[in-house]
Amino acid sequence: MKFKSWGRHIREGTKSVIRNGWMSIASIGAVTVTLLLVGVFVGLLLNINEMATQVERDVEIKVLIEVTAEEDEITELQETIEAYDAVEKLSFSSKEDELEGLIEGMGDEGQIWEMIEQDNPLNHAFVVKTADPKDTERIAQTIEGLPHVYKVNYGKEVVPKLFAFNKYVRIIGIGLIVGLVLTAMFLISNTIKLTIMARSREIGIMKLVGATNGFIRGPFFIEGLLLGVLGSILPIVLLASSYQYIYTNLSGQTSISFIELLPFNPFIYQLSLGILLLGAIIGVWGCIMSVRKFLRV
Amino acid sequence: MITMKDVYKTYPNGVTALNGIDVQIDQGEFVYIVGPSGAGKSTFIRLMYLEEQATSGTIDIIGEDASKVKSKDISMLRRDIGVVFQDFKLLPKLTVYENVAFALEVIEASPSRIRTRVMEVLDLVGLKNKARSIPDELSGGEQQRVSIARAIANHPKLIIADEPTGNLDPDTSWSIMRILEEINARGTTVIMATHSKEIVNTIKKRVIAIENGVIVRDELQGEYGYEI
Numbered sequence: 001m002k003f004k005s006w007g008r009h010i011r012e013g014t015k016s017v018i019r020n021g022w023m024s025i026a027s028i029g030a031v032t033v034t035l036l037l038v039g040v041f042v043g044l045l046l047n048i049n050e051m052a053t054q055v056e057r058d059v060e061i062k063v064l065i066e067v068t069a070e071e072d073e074i075t076e077l078q079e080t081i082e083a084y085d086a087v088e089k090l091s092f093s094s095k096e097d098e099l100e101g102l103i104e105g106m107g108d109e110g111q112i113w114e115m116i117e118q119d120n121p122l123n124h125a126f127v128v129k130t131a132d133p134k135d136t137e138r139i140a141q142t143i144e145g146l147p148h149v150y151k152v153n154y155g156k157e158v159v160p161k162l163f164a165f166n167k168y169v170r171i172i173g174i175g176l177i178v179g180l181v182l183t184a185m186f187l188i189s190n191t192i193k194l195t196i197m198a199r200s201r202e203i204g205i206m207k208l209v210g211a212t213n214g215f216i217r218g219p220f221f222i223e224g225l226l227l228g229v230l231g232s233i234l235p236i237v238l239l240a241s242s243y244q245y246i247y248t249n250l251s252g253q254t255s256i257s258f259i260e261l262l263p264f265n266p267f268i269y270q271l272s273l274g275i276l277l278l279g280a281i282i283g284v285w286g287c288i289m290s291v292r293k294f295l296r297v
Numbered sequence: 298m299i300t301m302k303d304v305y306k307t308y309p310n311g312v313t314a315l316n317g318i319d320v321q322i323d324q325g326e327f328v329y330i331v332g333p334s335g336a337g338k339s340t341f342i343r344l345m346y347l348e349e350q351a352t353s354g355t356i357d358i359i360g361e362d363a364s365k366v367k368s369k370d371i372s373m374l375r376r377d378i379g380v381v382f383q384d385f386k387l388l389p390k391l392t393v394y395e396n397v398a399f400a401l402e403v404i405e406a407s408p409s410r411i412r413t414r415v416m417e418v419l420d421l422v423g424l425k426n427k428a429r430s431i432p433d434e435l436s437g438g439e440q441q442r443v444s445i446a447r448a449i450a451n452h453p454k455l456i457i458a459d460e461p462t463g464n465l466d467p468d469t470s471w472s473i474m475r476i477l478e479e480i481n482a483r484g485t486t487v488i489m490a491t492h493s494k495e496i497v498n499t500i501k502k503r504v505i506a507i508e509n510g511v512i513v514r515d516e517l518q519g520e521y522g523y524e525i
Contacts, residue, residue, distance in 0.1 A: 005405055205386060210375035211403035213368055
């Protein structure tokens with residue numbers, strides 16, 4: 001197809017979008033709803049994923065040492081743990097450090113603990129970090145069996161829960177999205193069918209005088225593309241502005257420290273581009289579905 | 298130009314329209330296709346402009362094997378074939394000029410070529426002064442002349458006319474025939490299906506008569522041979 005013909009296709013395709021009126025609006029609406037949900041789910045999934053990775057990366061094993069343990073026994077325990085291949089870092093945290101951390105972590109309410117500074121009931125502890133987060137559980141269990149270990153804590157509850165949540169969101173999201181994408185394509189292909197019917201005479205003559213199928217398809221391709229792209233504008237605007245809002249407001253609140261959203265730039269630009277592309281694909285696909293059978297010679 | 302060998306055509310609904318057609322039509326000929334309604338004339342003609350495919354047999358059209366051409370090649374082949382119908386098939390919202398130009402636009406001819414060629418063919422069919430009219434403002438004969446202008450716009454080697462005078466009164470029919478003869482005189486092959494006894498018996502040309510899907514008569518300088 002010659003390049004200059006695209007001017008003609010764009011003109012004809014745009015005319016059809018306007019002439020099909022309500023059907024065009026219905027198609028654009030379907031694309032809008034679909035892409036909005038796609039955007040919300042993708043944004044949610046990627047952020048949960050990011051959080052889970054962060055939490056996982058930060059998972060430490062806290063080894064509480066028995067109060068009765070002597071200093072040389074503690075050193076021995078430290079050497080044993082450090083000898084494990086999977087262990088990357090080990091630091092000692094005395095019971096005074098532990099109390100300080102506790103008081104700081106609780107903010108204003110923590111001041112109450114200052115009263116027991118003289119009679120600290122906490123244990124000395126090791127903070128152990130593994131090189132690979134996956135080894136955390138195994139190492140924690142091994143350490144638990146060592147002598148003079150009072151208790152082992154690690155974030156074993158949080159990580160699997162996050163991943164499970166992520167999985168459900170993904171299943172529901174994909175199911176909804178697939179259904180909606182199909183609906184949007186169906187509506188677009190129906191809208192284009194209207195155009196084809198209105199233009200059957202024209203198409204007949206085009207075929208008769210030897211216009212190629214590619215040329216005949218041109219305006220319908222543009223029409224589908226337009227419906228898809230027009231449908232992606234509103235979702236992009238809504239998602240970008242609401243993400244901006246959430247991002248700026250959540251970042252200010254340090255209390256929910258483990259929620260760290262993906263940065264607005266470049267995340268929202270990538271998401272917008274993805275939505276635009278998906279809109280275009282839905283539109284073009286809808287066009288192909290409806291035009292194919294009309295062009296069989 | 299056109300060679301058919303042992304051509305059969307059965308439609309999906311079981312109706313057999315052509316029952317073994319053998320024919321050869323040469324470059325520059327003027328051929329009438331006659332026969333009763335439902336005898337297979339239309340199918341015969343539709344095979345020639347590749348609207349239908351034969352069920353069996355071989356068809357050669359302007360050097361292409363019609364049973365093997367791909368859709369892309371069909372488009373190219375049709376640029377060498379101009380088709381004229383009984384009902385004109387004009388686009389009602391376009392002017393006479395635009396109707397003819399449309400046929401050249403959609404095969405992506407250059408704008409300058411379109412401008413000169415459209416006026417050329419409108420001149421040939423005597424409608425240069427009606428270029429800005431829309432089809433509804435024209436008489437039947439004038440509309441048919443527009444459709445002929447459109448058919449010859451791309452310099453086809455072959456003109457296929459399916460009862461071009463079927464909707465026209467006798468006087469107008471003669472003017473259409475004069476144009477078709479003129480086109481033929483310039484070397485274009487013309488194949489015309491018709492029910493008009495007067496035309497066939499007055500302007501003597503080769504006559505191919507089809508009945509029940511077979512050619513029953515093929516005469517140079519033939520007669521219509523049916524009573525209506």
